[in-house]
Structures are given as C-alpha cells and as structure tokens.
Amino acid sequence: MEATAFLKGIGLGGSLIVAIGSQNAYLLRQALKREFVLTCIAICIICDVVLIAVGVAGMGRLITEAPSLLFWIKIAGAGFLFWYGVRALRSAIYPSAINASDDNTAPDRKTVIAAMLAFSLLNxxxxxxxxxxxxxxxxxxxxxxxxxxxxxAMLASAIWFSALGLGARYLTPLFARPTAWRMLDGAIAIIMWSLAISLFL
Structure with a gap:
C-alpha cells in the first residue's frame, strides 16, 4: 500500500513539475548563464516540498473553499508573469542584454533569489x-x-529541478551564439504571457 502511494506521488508529481512553466524557464535560463544555479535549485525544491506538505496536510481544501484568496493570487501572478515577459522580450530584441559573458548585466544573488521566489510562489x-x-x-x-x-512527489521535484539545473550546462555550446539566446528569451516571453492569460480563462 505504501509503495503504491509512493509511486503515485512520483508519477503525478513528476508529470506536473516537468511541464514547462515560468519556474522551469527561469531556472533553465540561470543554469545556462551559470549564475547562482545551486541557489535556484535549492529554492525550487524547498518551495515545492513546503507546498506539497501543506497541501497533503489539508491546505488544498482550504484554498478551494476560499475563491477570493485564489482570485487575488491570480491577479498578482498574472501581473508578475506579464512584467517578466516584457523583460524577456527586450532581452530577445537587444543583443547587449543577452550576452552571457557581459559582467555588467549579471544580477546579484539577492536579485536572483527574489526572482526565483517570485516564480515559485507568485504563480x-x-x-x-x-x-x-x-x-x-x-x-x-x-x-x-x-x-x-x-x-x-517531493522526490520527483528534487530529481527534476536538479537535473534541469545541473544538466543545462551541456547546452552551453549551443547558447554561445546570440541567436540561440534570442530564441530562448522569445520563447520565455511567450510562455510567460500565455500563462498570465490562461489564469483567467
């Protein structure tokens, strides 16, 4: 019985987490740029572990019974996703903003932590x-x-985020070209705006 529940958790958790979303897209971008990758991975895993724990403990029922709370979460999340989509589009248009070797554009740790937390908790x-x-x-x-x-479910989350963050380095040669960065940032902008719109459909 316990083994069946464990496998169910891995299967369902993995199928939900692997889907491309704002959290995965931002982690991928940071991993390709090799900026605070372990910090981003840790934030993703910790946030998922906490959310899964409170959900299984009964918080899921509370949220479904409080539609006004979910509405304001959607408003905040849509605003953040739209704003970051604009930033991603600008990075796709202006080559100077996507040069991974440009130290002047590298964010500091606090900025990355704040962004990763936002993608993890405001969506x-x-x-x-x-x-x-x-x-x-x-x-x-x-x-x-x-x-x-x-x-x-927590194990599936830890495996996925670790694989995504640590495995992205093998794609670095591909993203040494500005064109690849333009395509990635353009795709991220589309993903962010699509997610923002889907919140109200």
Whole structure:
C-alpha cells in the first residue's frame, strides 16, 4: 500500500513539475548563464516540498473553499508573469542584454533569489498543482499512504529541478551564439504571457 502511494506521488508529481512553466524557464535560463544555479535549485525544491506538505496536510481544501484568496493570487501572478515577459522580450530584441559573458548585466544573488521566489510562489499554477491537486489526491491516501505519496512527489521535484539545473550546462555550446539566446528569451516571453492569460480563462 505504501509503495503504491509512493509511486503515485512520483508519477503525478513528476508529470506536473516537468511541464514547462515560468519556474522551469527561469531556472533553465540561470543554469545556462551559470549564475547562482545551486541557489535556484535549492529554492525550487524547498518551495515545492513546503507546498506539497501543506497541501497533503489539508491546505488544498482550504484554498478551494476560499475563491477570493485564489482570485487575488491570480491577479498578482498574472501581473508578475506579464512584467517578466516584457523583460524577456527586450532581452530577445537587444543583443547587449543577452550576452552571457557581459559582467555588467549579471544580477546579484539577492536579485536572483527574489526572482526565483517570485516564480515559485507568485504563480497560481504552482498552488493549483502542488497544494490543490497533489494535496487533494495525497490526502485521500489511506493510513500512512499520504506520507509516502508526499515523499514521492517531493522526490520527483528534487530529481527534476536538479537535473534541469545541473544538466543545462551541456547546452552551453549551443547558447554561445546570440541567436540561440534570442530564441530562448522569445520563447520565455511567450510562455510567460500565455500563462498570465490562461489564469483567467
């Protein structure tokens, strides 16, 4: 029973986390630029672990019963995603803004931490996936099954973010060309705006 719940947690958690979103896109960009990669990975994992834990513990039901709270989370998230989409588009248009070797454009650790936390916590899709969906399914597991389900989902998160952050370095030769950075930033802008719009559809 516990093994089944554990595998369910890994399977469902992995399927939700792997989907390309604002959090994954920002982590990928930082990994390609090799700027505070371990810090970003740690933030992604910690945020997911906490959200999954509170979801399985019963917070998912609370959020679904408070539609006004979810509405304001959507407003804040959509505004942030739209703003970052504009920044990504500017980086795609102006070559000087996407030169990974330009030390003048490298952000400091505080800026990266703030951005990574924003992508992890201001995106309502994160709450819908981790707290509401994983929380509701995990909370239905009998006995200790909810614990094993939560651990499985947390493990899937840790594996994915570590693989994405540490594996992106192998794509560095490809992104040594400005054209590749333009394409990545253009794709990120589209992803951010699509997510912002989808929050109200």
């Amino acid at each position: 309502p899709h994160v709450y819908l996936d981790t707290v509401v969906l994983l929380g509701s399914i995990g909370g239905q597991q009998p006995g200790n099954g909810r614990v094993y389900f939560a651990v499985g």
